[in-house]
Amino acid sequence: MKASEIFKFAAKSLTGHSLRTALSLLGVTIGVAAVVILTALGEGARLYVVNQFASLGTNLLIVIPGYTETSGSFGYGGVPNDLTLDDAQAIARLVPAARRVAPISMANDEVAYHERRRQVAVLGTTPEYREARQLDIARGEFLPAEEVHRGSPVVILGDKTARELFGGVEPVGKIVRVAGWRMRVVGVLAKQGVKMGMDFDDIAIVPVATAMQLFNQNSLFRILVQAHAYSDLELAKDEVRQLLIDRHDEEDITVITQDAVLSTFNAVLGALTLAVGAIAAISLSVAGIGIMNVMLVSVSERTKEIGLLKALGVGRRQILAAFLTEAALISSAGGLVGLGLGWLAVRVLVRLYPALPASPPTWAVVAALVISVGVGVTFGLLPARRATRLDPIAALAGR
Amino acid sequence: MIHLEGITRTFQVGDQPVHALVDVTETIAEGEHVAIMGPSGSGKSTLLNIVGCLDRPTSGSYRLNGRDVGVLEEAELTNVRRHEIGFVFQFFHLIPRLTAAENVELPMIFAGLPKAERRRRVTTSLDAVGLSARIGHHPDQLSGGERQRVALARATVMQPQILLADEPTGNLDSQSGRAVLDLLDEMNDAGLTLIVVTHDPKVAHRADRIVVLVDGRIERRVRGDQIGEILAMLAEEDEG
Ligand SMILES: Nc1ncnc2c1ncn2[C@@H]1O[C@H](COP(=O)(O)OP(=O)(O)OP(=O)(O)O)[C@@H](O)[C@H]1O
Ligand SMILES: [Mg+2]
DSSP states (O other): OOHHHHHHHHHHHHHTTHHHHHHHHHHHHHHHHHHHHHHHHHHHHHHHHHHHHHTTOSSEEEEEESOOSSSSOOOOSSOOOOOOHHHHHHHHHHOTTEEEEEEEEEEEEEEEETTEEEEEEEEEEOTHHHHHHTOOEEEEOOOOOOOTTTOOSEEEEOHHHHHHHHTTSOOTTOEEEETTEEEEEEEEEOOOOEETTEETTSEEEEEHHHHHHHTTOSSOSEEEEEESSGGGHHHHHHHHHHHHHHHHTSOOEEEEEHHHHHHHHHHHHHHHHHHHHHHHHHHHHHHHHHHHHHHHHHHHHTHHHHHHHHHTTOOHHHHHHHHHHHHHHHHHHHHHHHHHHHHHHHHHHHHHOTTSOOOOOHHHHHHHHHHHHHHHHHHHHHHHHHHHHSOHHHHHTTO | OEEEEEEEEEEEETTEEEEEEEEEEEEEOTTOEEEEEOSTTSSHHHHHHHHTTSSOOSEEEEEETTEEGGGOOHHHHHHHHHHHEEEEOTTOOOOTTSOHHHHHHHHHHHHTOOHHHHHHHHHHHHHHTTOGGGTTOOGGGSOHHHHHHHHHHHHHTTOOSEEEEESTTTTSOHHHHHHHHHHHHHHHHTTOEEEEEOSOHHHHTTSSEEEEEETTEEEEEEEGGGHHHHHHHHHHHHHO
């Protein structure tokens, strides 16, 4: 007997009991849709975080004044030396693995245009910062390339800062006051949102020397170092550390890698997706038990039919194959429908929350299909075997 | 040829053995028409099931066409049922979701016959039982007599040598019962070995021989036209 004939026979007995078939189909459908939706959400969350980090710039080292043993809490061990612009220049000059170096100075102060004034974060840095942090400029340009110590009176405004201060007026070329000092607006950042706890939409960026003068600072807040490649990161970290120890005659700085944070997050979220997938797999198993119940009912309802088949000279293997085919048909059909529904739901979700790049990982889709068919066949096995073991005489008598 | 030698079938009910058949020895030649009669619980169906290879005797030997059936494996017994034996039951046992044609086609599907051959045989078999016009009907659209005729077509479509019928007319009115019996006679005339279990003297009357079972033993063998003797004996049995 050909497989296609078994297939037809199984399909016919499924369509012949449409309510029962529909119910067990529903179970598998929900299970598979759950796998697709849940893993898509988990994967979406993971990608969201990864993207957030990636938009901060990659392969970054952050040099922080003050020594701390663990990178968790930055307690000072004694009074640290200043972290200076010369330090930053030395890193750029002497650490070959360092591709870009951006010194950073920070303060909160007022930016004013005529009567409008606004309290914002004022960040002093160099042109390298833009590449390292991957900031987009909406209008005008970023900081000019100039000698680090010079500090010309120019400022770049964040998207929101520019809107609040200027309304509809074009800000580029206008003079604003930053902490009371007149500065020319040379550029406006594109909308960036919050990155690493920093609101880049409400910000004023000035040359680092300008900021240090403005706020009367001797020490930098941070030095951002971007390595050429991920593989250079550890080397760069050691070299930067060693260089600064040499220059300061003590270890009074801390160098952390942002990627360490990223990979931790990545791992955590990967585990989350897996856990979510496991939950979904459990719901699939529940669907499998549903199939088993339906198949058991099917077998006991069709006892007479099975007895008849035996009397007609249908072999055990054929009966087993017929019932297993039924289970596999239900579960694969349910799997496909569930996949479609899950996919639709994910599309709707992405529509509603475009920020979340929710999409089911391929492994989850494949696993959902394989598991659903596997579950169908596995749980169909018990009833199918029961069918083959029925005593034909008792079965025919309906016992 | 069916040859039963000292067949015993004992069922274990709790710790109580039930002797359904006791030392049954009987030979049925090819093309014979045999009726099995006897009171309820006398072992008629049990005997038929053993002959049909649906059940195995507790002891004794059963040779079918010279082959010892007792030593056959399950798969081989399946094969015997598929090719050499046809069954007709009191309750028809048609599959309700399948049409008349599909019900008749069923054994051929599982036997792996090619589609064209199956279609040809379905037509001939349903034609032979006078149901060409009902080919696409489902069982619930057929009368009892028609259902049994579909079952008869199904039982013979694999062209078996032996047809076993357990109370084939038990659920039919006398008119449609007669139509079924006429068909059975016709097939028997064409060489089919026919064994019919029945309570009905009118059914048994058509047989070449009648075997009477009482309490699992063969009590009597008579010619079909000597049915009167049997009836008297069975009446006596009921009193006793
Ligand atoms: N599976 C079984 N388990 C236990 N006892 C059984 C089983 N099958 C049959 N018997 C017993 O064997 C005896 C013979 O049963 P069988 O069905 O052959 O009788 P029968 O002659 O066909 O009766 P009827 O005319 O009522 O159909 C009965 O006593 C019955 O109770
Ligand atoms: Mg009986």
